[in-house]
Amino acid sequence: MNPLRLLIVDDEADFVESLTKRLRRRGIACDGAGCGTEALARLAAAPYDVVLLDMLLPDTNGNEVLRAIKAQWPTTQVIILTGHASVEAGRESLTRGAAEYLMKPLEMETLFDKLTAHRGRPNGSRDSKGTSTGGRTDEEPFFSFQPIMEGTHQ
């Protein structure tokens, strides 16, 4: 199996760096992006299976990036991981097609489980680029609505 390709979008360089190092050890191909523009540029350059997206970015907010990703690369899974969580933003993200809405701080084991879980999804294939106008956009994105009020992670 090809390694999972992950794009980490977060303006905290320390976070991106440590997470990249740790995930690479676990066989995930990681890249980092410090802002929304950079993230979209990287996505345009190479396909990713999963995007780990922060909500508060220097140039825009996570939901805007999420919308852009889902519009162009509908099969790319987006997992929100943020310290700036709120019920409203969470609902919006999930409505816009985010696969998960997770809160910092999060243990590596949990995150790894989430990432690999989404890699296994049937629509997680990498040929999404350039076919955004195709029938795949009609497909139901993987949607894990988990009321965050419960505060539990399965």
Added chain:
Amino acid sequence: MKMYAATIPAEVLHLKPRHLYYARQKQLFVLVFLAVAVVPLFCINWYASHYYENSWLKKTSAELTGIAESRREIVDRFLAAQENQLAGLVAFGSLETLGRQKELERLFAGFKRDGAITDLGVIDREGNHRAYVGPYSQELAGKNYADTPWFHEAMGSGRYISDIFSGYRKVPHVIVAVADPERTWLLRATINSELFNALVASANVGEGGDAFIINTKGELQTPSRQNRDGLKNEQVAKLTAVANEDRGPQRVGNHLYAVTPLKGGDWLLVLETDLRTALADFYQARHFGLLLILAASAVIFVVAALVINSMMNRIAKADQQRMTLTNNVRHVEKMALVGRLAASVAHEINNPLQIITDQAGWINELLDDEDKERVANLGEYRSSLARIRAQVKRAGAITHRLLGFSRLRDEEWSATDLNRAAEETIALLENEAKNHHITIRRSYAPTLPPVRTDASQLQQVFLNILNNAMDAIGQNGVIEVVTRLADPQVAIEFRDNGPGLPPAVMGRIFDSFFTTKQKGKGTGLGLSISQHIVERLGGTIHAANREEGGSVFTVALPLPTAHAQANHLPKMLQQTMAVGR
């Protein structure tokens, strides 16, 4: 549903001054109501009373005038009759014939039958009493009247009627004298005073009235019914004025006087009637009317007081509701601000926490690469890193809680006294409850075994339920908090006497974002969170309507039996504890 206990101090609500204000308004309204209703009644009564009093007075005056006229006529005619009778005798007789005792006696016997005259005397021009018939012959026989004023007056004018006087016989009487045209002699008669008095006394002036004749000196010519001795000069002057002005009867105080001149103005016939007697019927009617109005006023007062009281109570209630609403809105705004502050702090902390735990995790992973033999304190490193990660988890739990994403922390489980937990929660709300006139009654089971639970989370649940109960009641009500042992559980009930839960709502009250409250007042999370908490604590929560009205929320928690401790660790808790491992 409010997430926080709202404790609004009484000073903020200005309850006391408002109450005074309403009391003053009530008084004012009652006074105005009373004035508007009662003043016209009194005006009408006053007008009617005066109108009828005047008409009664006019009627009484007319009657009195009539009586006075008729009496005057009777008295005048009587006196004229006596005078004319004497004039007739004088015309047909002479000093020679009537001067003889025998002749006079014969004459007197002839006309004394009508009883108007009690004696008869003949006096010559020198004043000698030539003959006399009557009861006083002993005293009067042979007397000389030449020095008496009346003799001169009678001889001067030819005819004379005296005032009442005592004369020689020392008994009050009235005499009539007629002289012959040549003034050679005169005939004198004494009027029967009883008969004369009766003419006046028989005037019908009612009880408390009087009828008498006075002369210009104020001496009574006929006896007074009221036993007057006479009148003073100024009284006579007034009566004379009344008689002369001819304005009809005059009212003085409670009496009405009719005065008419007699005997060419020498005498005054005075009729006095007591208005209290004459107008007795009227006064009685007026008295009754006044009582009726007072009774009506009392009824109006009571009705006004009741109506205005109820009206003002409604206004006060509406005001208070509006005030409470305003305060609630302010409170919600304040809490929202506090929430935002807390959230922004929590947000800022989450990022560093993530980096700390990642760095610790990275070190842990790198340790795997080291030669185990060469790392002397490997165990210490591992345990230290585990503690760093545990502390990050702990800090994360705190920030998540601040953001409203509460997560159960197992270390907070402790033996908890349900009664104490309830009491501490109620203490938070007692002030607010008081402001809304809500009484919180406790009915605690005296010996309740402690439950192993998270007291602060449980109190959050109690707070939510109590807040909901208070919101449901609004104003004036009772919340009953009951704890009881229901082995193997302990239960706490929150009973309120609010409107209860509509059937349509009953099934959805524990849903997230479901609220029946006004927009901005409730998030729809309170009961949802409460249910999550209680279930995590291994308990149950359910709502029901009470038969006597209102709703009851029951929270039941398991008792820590040996069995329960081993196997009853709640499923949700197990899940939670598994997180992030």
